[in-house]
Amino acid sequence: MATMSHEILSSLPLSLRRRFASLDKYTKEIADRQLEDRNLTKKRRREFLRDHLVGIQGAVLAISVCRYLEDGIAAAEGAITIARSLNVDGFTVGNTDFSEKSADLAQWRELHSALEALLKEYAIDHYATGRHAWDHVSNMLKALLDGKVD
Secondary structure, three states: OOOHHHHHHHHOOHHHHHHHOOHHHHHHHHHHHHHHHOOOOHHHHHHHHHHHHHHHHHHHHHHHHHHHHHHHHHHHHHHHHHHHHOOOOEEEEOOEEEEOOOHHHHHHHHHHHHHHHHHHHOOHHHHOOOOOHHHHHHHHHHHHHOOOOO
């Protein structure tokens, strides 16, 4: 059975897959460190991670990709606005077209919208406070350890 992280990664363009490929390992390290900081025994940490790590990793990946796309879309829209103020309809960087009707930008928006809907549907958006994976993991661990989620 594929994990949520694998499903999300496989749906991304290759450049994004490469960028986020190591996030699962990093998330595991963060979670283990935070559990250790909470004075959980090694055995209890292993049990907890066995039960919850896949979900935490999938959530952190979804949040991270969503934020990455959000920032990229805002930057692209800002650049398009600047180009328009210079009486230029758009521009190209490498193989990517930046304009009002850019297929690339439309694809980014569609992917961002789908991820945002996923975050809301599974109530992951509640853990998306902060800007870093450390924050998201911390929020999820707190909720899981305090019995606020399954």
